[in-house]
Amino acid sequence: MATATATIQGVNWIRLRKKVLSRTTCRGIVSLVGFVVLWEICVRLNVPIIGNVPAPSSVLDALGKQLVSPAYWLSWRDSMIRILTGFVAAQIVGIPIGLMLGVNRMARDTIYPIFEIMRPIPPLAWVPASVIFWPTPELSMIFVTFLGAFFTVVLNIVGGAKSIDIRYIRAAHSLGSTRRDIFWRIMLPATMPSIVVGMTVGMGVTWAVVVAAEMIASQSGLGYLTWRSYVAGEYPVIIIGMLSIGVAGYLSSAGIRVLAGRLTPWLKVR
Amino acid sequence: MTTNVDALPQAAEAKAPNSWTIALFNLRLWLKSSTPYLNLLGLAGFVLLWYLLTEYFKVPYFEKLPGPVASFREWVSEDPAYGISLYTPDYYQHIGTSVMRVLKAFVLATLLGVPLGLFMGWKKIFRDYTFPLLETLRPIPMLAWVPLSILMWPGREASIVFLTFLGSFFATVLNTLLGVESIDEVYFRAAHSLGAKPRHVFFKIILPGSLPFVFTGLQISMGFAWFSLVAGEMLAGEYGLGYLIWNSFILVQYPVIIIAMVTLGVIGWLSSALIRLVGDRLMQWKVREACR
Amino acid sequence: MNASASGMSPRGSISIREVTKIYDPDGAKVLAVDNCSMEIEAGEFCVLVGPSGCGKTTLLNAIAGFHGITTGEIWLDGELLCSGARTPSPGADRIVVFQNGALFPWFTVLENVTFGPVVQGGMSKAEAHDRARTMLGQMGLMGIENNYPSEISSGMRRRVEIARAMMNDPRVLLLDEPFRAMDALTKTVVHQFLLDVYDKSRKTVFFITHDLEEAIFLGSKVYIMTTRPARIKKVLDVDIPRPRDFRALSSATYLRLKQECIEAVHEEALKAFKAGEREMA
Numbered sequence: 011m012a013t014a015t016a017t018i019q020g021v022n023w024i025r026l027r028k029k030v031l032s033r034t035t036c037r038g039i040v041s042l043v044g045f046v047v048l049w050e051i052c053v054r055l056n057v058p059i060i061g062n063v064p065a066p067s068s069v070l071d072a073l074g075k076q077l078v079s080p081a082y083w084l085s086w087r088d089s090m091i092r093i094l095t096g097f098v099a100a101q102i103v104g105i106p107i108g109l110m111l112g113v114n115r116m117a118r119d120t121i122y123p124i125f126e127i128m129r130p131i132p133p134l135a136w137v138p139a140s141v142i143f144w145p146t147p148e149l150s151m152i153f154v155t156f157l158g159a160f161f162t163v164v165l166n167i168v169g170g171a172k173s174i175d176i177r178y179i180r181a182a183h184s185l186g187s188t189r190r191d192i193f194w195r196i197m198l199p200a201t202m203p204s205i206v207v208g209m210t211v212g213m214g215v216t217w218a219v220v221v222a223a224e225m226i227a228s229q230s231g232l233g234y235l236t237w238r239s240y241v242a243g244e245y246p247v248i249i250i251g252m253l254s255i256g257v258a259g260y261l262s263s264a265g266i267r268v269l270a271g272r273l274t275p276w277l278k279v280r
Numbered sequence: 281m282t283t284n285v286d287a288l289p290q291a292a293e294a295k296a297p298n299s300w301t302i303a304l305f306n307l308r309l310w311l312k313s314s315t316p317y318l319n320l321l322g323l324a325g326f327v328l329l330w331y332l333l334t335e336y337f338k339v340p341y342f343e344k345l346p347g348p349v350a351s352f353r354e355w356v357s358e359d360p361a362y363g364i365s366l367y368t369p370d371y372y373q374h375i376g377t378s379v380m381r382v383l384k385a386f387v388l389a390t391l392l393g394v395p396l397g398l399f400m401g402w403k404k405i406f407r408d409y410t411f412p413l414l415e416t417l418r419p420i421p422m423l424a425w426v427p428l429s430i431l432m433w434p435g436r437e438a439s440i441v442f443l444t445f446l447g448s449f450f451a452t453v454l455n456t457l458l459g460v461e462s463i464d465e466v467y468f469r470a471a472h473s474l475g476a477k478p479r480h481v482f483f484k485i486i487l488p489g490s491l492p493f494v495f496t497g498l499q500i501s502m503g504f505a506w507f508s509l510v511a512g513e514m515l516a517g518e519y520g521l522g523y524l525i526w527n528s529f530i531l532v533q534y535p536v537i538i539i540a541m542v543t544l545g546v547i548g549w550l551s552s553a554l555i556r557l558v559g560d561r562l563m564q565w566k567v568r569e570a571c572r
Numbered sequence: 573m574n575a576s577a578s579g580m581s582p583r584g585s586i587s588i589r590e591v592t593k594i595y596d597p598d599g600a601k602v603l604a605v606d607n608c609s610m611e612i613e614a615g616e617f618c619v620l621v622g623p624s625g626c627g628k629t630t631l632l633n634a635i636a637g638f639h640g641i642t643t644g645e646i647w648l649d650g651e652l653l654c655s656g657a658r659t660p661s662p663g664a665d666r667i668v669v670f671q672n673g674a675l676f677p678w679f680t681v682l683e684n685v686t687f688g689p690v691v692q693g694g695m696s697k698a699e700a701h702d703r704a705r706t707m708l709g710q711m712g713l714m715g716i717e718n719n720y721p722s723e724i725s726s727g728m729r730r731r732v733e734i735a736r737a738m739m740n741d742p743r744v745l746l747l748d749e750p751f752r753a754m755d756a757l758t759k760t761v762v763h764q765f766l767l768d769v770y771d772k773s774r775k776t777v778f779f780i781t782h783d784l785e786e787a788i789f790l791g792s793k794v795y796i797m798t799t800r801p802a803r804i805k806k807v808l809d810v811d812i813p814r815p816r817d818f819r820a821l822s823s824a825t826y827l828r829l830k831q832e833c834i835e836a837v838h839e840e841a842l843k844a845f846k847a848g849e850r851e852m853a
Binding site: 033038040045059062119120122123127129130131133134136138141144214218221225233236240245252253256260263 | 341422
């Protein structure tokens with residue numbers, strides 16, 4: 011072969027260097043730095059609308075204080091617990107329901123329309139009803155979080171299970187599979203990509219819901235931190251709250267992606 | 281099923297002679313199957329369960345929730361106990377306010393987002409500069425913007441519309457970009473080979489080629505718009521369905537919450553159905569592909 | 573356009589001189605085409621045969637102008653098209669018909685066929701539509717012009733794509749395994765179609781395939797390529813008289829050429845197969 015690959019211990023160094031120093035990366039950094047500088051200038055010059063946003067320099071100032079404050083980290087913990095509980099509960103309830111609806115036509119015809127009807131109602135509209143129903147605000151918030159992810163998960167799985175290529179099932183039948191085999195060895199893995207998509211999208215929705223629910227009806231968490239900073243007039247902290255939520259959301263999506271790679275190894279080949 | 285029935289009359293207009301027959305045939309087939317009856321059964325069962333839990337047996341916890349009968353009575357009452365029903369102008373004002381806000385935000389997001397996304401997909405250098413910014417801002421849920429947007433904009437109206445706009449803007453841009461990227465390289469090559477100039481590539485390849493994704497994006501973005509709107513209205517509104525939900529909660533007028541939620545659901549559904557309709561009209565080639 | 577072209581001496585001679593192409597993705601140098609030379613006369617039906625992935629398409633893409641070459645030169649009608657220093661650009665004088673088809677799914681057949689003249693600005697839309705209708709009629713493709721590509725059969729699509737190329741009166745027709753993944757029956761139909769088009773227009777055709785029988789049946793000259801890096805292993809002159817039809821497939825000349833071809837190609841195919849296995853491991 012006429013391939014002269016510069017591989018040392020499995021790492022393609024030329025490729026890595028090319029990637030890190032690529033024009034795309036440089037441009038990305040330039041644009042981000044430019045954005046921050048422009049923002050600072052706009053605030054300094056008191057440009058209308060953007061001028062009302064706290065300047066990056068003041069945010070940096072406030073960040074130092076927040077990072078050493080235990081209250082800040084408690085907000086992280088509280089939001090994370092809510093996300094995790096709501097999200098995991100949504101998976102535990104949603105995946106079996108989604109699979110059942112996907113596999114059983116009769117169940118799908120009966121129950122699916124209820125989901126179709128509930129879906130367009132924004133999850134936040136559930137907050138009051140949930141607060142009325144659940145005995146503690148904490149439970150009601152977790153419930154709303156759960157709902158946000160739940161619909162996404164179920165709808166994705168049903169879509170995935172419905173679109174399984176019938177040939178796989180026929181092949182399994184002709185190879186002598188029982189119904190149980192078909193469920194565990196064909197339906198479940200074939201639906202796995204949709205489950206993963208449901209998780210990814212669901213995680214995004216979960217964060218949006220938690221943040222809003224915390225703003226509306228809670229005394230803790232990153233959403234509350236952001237809202238309280240607004241009420242208390244500590245404007246730079248608003249930005250810190252937003253960025254923290256962004257980082258937290260990004261980290262959870264990254265976590266899901268790792269999990270997704272484990273669950274669907276056959277999709278990673280390319 | 282429903283999408284098929286929706287789509288077919290469209291194709292019929294565009295000189296596909298037997299589409300109507302197909303639609304009718306499909307409809308008849310659908311009515312003969314158990315599907316529509318099971319659908320009805322499921323929905324009726326759901327409402328019945330809700331009724332039994334909240335109003336008939338008054339199961340603990342559930343009894344606090346508004347029941348379907350009470351909510352429905354309130355909705356159709358000419359003299360509603362809590363001031364909101366089909367016969368009160370207030371109800372329509374809330375609806376009107378919310379719809380106007382979503383409309384403004386959605387139109388703005390589409391007008392800015394689609395060209396931006398197309399342009400990002402078209403010119404790599406432009407994409408290199410803008411995409412990282414977008415990616416940095418995207419993980420922040422739209423609702424975390426609430427305080428900032430109140431701070432930025434004078435007046436609540438502008439901040440709610442801005443919030444709603446943000447919700448749909450990101451979805452629109454990213455899906456449009458995805459749409460451009462989904463176009464097979466071979467179409468660009470074919471166009472170049474046939475002598476297309478850059479503007480032709482833009483208008484004849486990139487624009488139509490990304491339309492399916494753009495419309496998926498618009499549907500998602502409509503969903504996000506309603507989502508953010510409700511949050512914005514709950515926190516800062518003076519009118520609108522989100523505000524109505526929150527206000528009724530505070531004033532302990534629980535049946536109104538259900539009325540507003542159902543109304544939101546119906547309008548949300550209608551708005552995405554409308555987008556689907558427009559999309560089908562613009563993408564005859566997709567519709568006909570689906571008919572085959 | 574057409575009138576002036578028919579008045580001139582036939583155009584479309586291609587001269588490929590010592591062309592080498594090295595791909596360099598991620599610093600891994602891959603030699604795709606190695607020192608390849610061929611002279612294609614104007615109006616010749618030239619077929620390149622070789623195992624899949626041997627670098628034939630690289631050569632075609634260089635002529636089409638999709639990418640440059642590392643060293644060597646390619647000339648078209650005495651003009652330098654591309655060389656190591658000169659990156660080519662695609663043009664409507666060298667139209668490509670792609671492997672998996674590239675009819676724009678969002679345009680109707682008529683819009684697809686008139687795409688070239690319309691974007692080049694050479695014709696008004698009405699004029700282009702008229703010409704396209706006439707041409708589709710001559711080619712036996714009437715009655716589908718308002719359909720979308722997804723609504724017609726794959727054989728039909730391939731014929732429309734050839735019609736779309738012919739609408740531009742190109743100097744060279746570049747076909748990149750256009751009939752791959754087609755069933756045998758459809759293939760016979762599109763083969764006959766292409767032969768008819770060629771007999772009527774006498775355009776230079778540069779045709780790539782891995783199917784020997786197709787190569788001999790269609791081509792005037794068949795170049796057998798080696799496994800990557802692509803070199804020319806053998807050149808065959810196909811002296812089956814034109815116009816050809818399916819009867820040519822049972823002629824003695826055809827069978828003799830096929831035999832010759834099979835021997836040459838089989839060796840290369842084995843090499844390619846082994847190389848592929850090595851790559852996978």
